[in-house]
Amino acid sequence: MISVCNVSKRFGAQVVLEHVSLEIPEGRTTAIVGPSGVGKSVLLKLIMGILQPDEGEIFVFGENMTAARSETERNRIRECLGVLFQAAALFDSLTVYENVCFPLIERLHLSPKEAHPRVVEILESLSLTDYAANFPEEISIGMRKRVGLARALVTRPKVVLFDEPNTGLDPLVGQEVYDLIKETKATWGYTGIVISHELPEVFQVADRVVMLLKGSIVKDGTPQEFIDSDNPAVQQFLHGRTDGPIRIQ
Ligand SMILES: Nc1ncnc2c1ncn2[C@@H]1O[C@H](COP(=O)(O)OP(=O)(O)OP(=O)(O)O)[C@@H](O)[C@H]1O
């Protein structure tokens, strides 16, 4: 369970999030949606403790991430979180195997020998075994996303955060990533947080959808409640219209 309590975040004069409160329940998948630049990645980084809020607090399974005083303490709280960053963010100089092994050694402090069976297992279950010795630049973008997902899941996190898992992918590969989210969630049963601006596609993996606009949550409901909503901003975003309350930046 993750609680975002009355969180505000500014960069200079720019207010990105203003008094945002959100409870992410265990076992479900919550999609956080909204137009580009609205603060979705900032919210994810606040939950991860990579950024600090100006106001409010963030709790991860009851532990106060905001009050954590050192990187060591934040790392301990982060142990239950796995993340697939917006651009997969693999290490170019490491092989697929080494990329997936990295969090086990760096974050969980396992020895290479202890880490090995876990890396082999996750590579196998994500059909990556044949690519273990390849470098990221030698594999397709879709395959890199798969490696990023393997790296996020290898620590067996209770919560997996996906930042725009489909951005920059063609529709078929994008669908493959949604299928992977569904499959891995069914296998490992994690709590999912999926950040996306792809509506309605993201609905297929979401139990609940939270839409951000102008620093606040404008709609929080099931995918069906989004489709049925008469909120003009929701309808504009859902149908990709240029006219409406959302200004295109
Ligand atoms: N470290 C930072 N320093 C200054 N401004 C930042 C920083 N990180 C984000 N911002 C600003 O905060 C706003 C929200 O950024 P964010 O990356 O969260 O948007 P987003 O909703 O994830 O957009 P996208 O859909 O394009 O990924 C943007 O205007 C961005 O320029």
Ligand SMILES: [Mg+2]
């Ligand atoms: Mg983003």
